[in-house]
Amino acid sequence: MSLADYQVYPDVDNLMAEIKQYDLAEHVVELEAYGITVVPPEKMQISDDFVERLRNAIIRACEKRNGIEIGDYRTSKLASADAFKNSWDLLEEDEVFVEAAINPVNLALVRWLLGQSAVFSGQTWIIKGSGAEGIALHSDSHGIPPGAGQIAHMCNASWVCTDYAGAEDGPTVFVPGSHHYGRATLPHEGDMENTPYKFVPLIAKAGSLAIWNGATWHASEKRTKPGIRITLVQNYMRTYMRAQRNYETTSPQLLEKYPELERVIGKSLYPYEDSRNADYSRVAPFMRTGTDPFA
Ligand SMILES: O=C(O)CCC(=O)C(=O)O
Numbered sequence: 001m002s003l004a005d006y007q008v009y010p011d012v013d014n015l016m017a018e019i020k021q022y023d024l025a026e027h028v029v030e031l032e033a034y035g036i037t038v039v040p041p042e043k044m045q046i047s048d049d050f051v052e053r054l055r056n057a058i059i060r061a062c063e064k065r066n067g068i069e070i071g072d073y074r075t076s077k078l079a080s081a082d083a084f085k086n087s088w089d090l091l092e093e094d095e096v097f098v099e100a101a102i103n104p105v106n107l108a109l110v111r112w113l114l115g116q117s118a119v120f121s122g123q124t125w126i127i128k129g130s131g132a133e134g135i136a137l138h139s140d141s142h143g144i145p146p147g148a149g150q151i152a153h154m155c156n157a158s159w160v161c162t163d164y165a166g167a168e169d170g171p172t173v174f175v176p177g178s179h180h181y182g183r184a185t186l187p188h189e190g191d192m193e194n195t196p197y198k199f200v201p202l203i204a205k206a207g208s209l210a211i212w213n214g215a216t217w218h219a220s221e222k223r224t225k226p227g228i229r230i231t232l233v234q235n236y237m238r239t240y241m242r243a244q245r246n247y248e249t250t251s252p253q254l255l256e257k258y259p260e261l262e263r264v265i266g267k268s269l270y271p272y273e274d275s276r277n278a279d280y281s282r283v284a285p286f287m288r289t290g291t292d293p294f295a
């Protein structure tokens with residue numbers, strides 16, 4: 001008899017059943033120890049055509065929203081800058097995005113990290129063209145200050161939509177165990193040329209799910225191979241600590257008269273009505289709160 005069979009801790013017992021059913025025990029251990037795991041397509045409970053449908057839906061959405069032509073992903077000469085626009089909020093573009101968001105293996109691991117009350121926060125694509133530079137080491141747990149690292153507050157569950165076979169694909173890379181630091185990277189830690197932290201590449205077949213504790217430091221490498229890398233990024237979060245009301249709609253006269261009121265109402269990044277029109281000047285201060293409890 002296993003502990004789950006006693007059914008005295010339903011929030012965990014249900015997860016244990018799914019971990020067993022989908023053979024995820026090793027992935028849960030990797031999430032705890034390293035802060036990142038990669039589940040191969042054959043464990044993802046997906047049909048054979050799933051990743052092709054997902055990849056095509058991303059390409060179609062990007063072409064439609066940005067008025068561009070991408071063509072065959074294996075040979076496309078698309079520049080990343082042309083594809084990085086209007087990439088959020090995909091759920092209603094194609095039902096394959098819903099399938100991706102509620103995939104049972106995905107949700108078992110999301111709920112392992114964030115509890116049964118985890119909520120879907122957003123989906124975006126990454127389309128990375130040949131020659132595109134990498135990005136610096138960072139955490140995705142924006143707004144979570146040091147001191148709160150015992151649990152995951154958000155996670156990134158990314159569907160790999162083209163094979164990542166090596167550095168030439170321009171993959172994501174991770175600092176194993178960095179979720180235990182419980183803080184965001186400082187500016188001098190992020191540069192991949194001289195960071196003292198050791199990192200590992202995400203090597204995975206198309207159709208894999210790479211899922212990480214949002215606090216796990218990661219970056220990406222320059223892509224040197226022809227064609228484009230395609231990824232569907234999915235963010236999930238715990239539900240707590242949102243302001244009860246959006247006071248940003250307070251009358252401008254009042255805010256002008258009382259600057260302290262304007263400051264304390266704050267300019268939170270989340271939630272935004274339409275992330276395609278998000279105020280990106282809010283990103284840097286929000287990320288900085290991850291580096292110091294007084295920031
Ligand atoms: O793989 C990449 O290009 C970067 C991914 C990343 O930082 C993210 O999805 O949060």
Ligand SMILES: [Fe+2]
Binds near residue numbers: 139140218
């Ligand atoms: Fe990230």
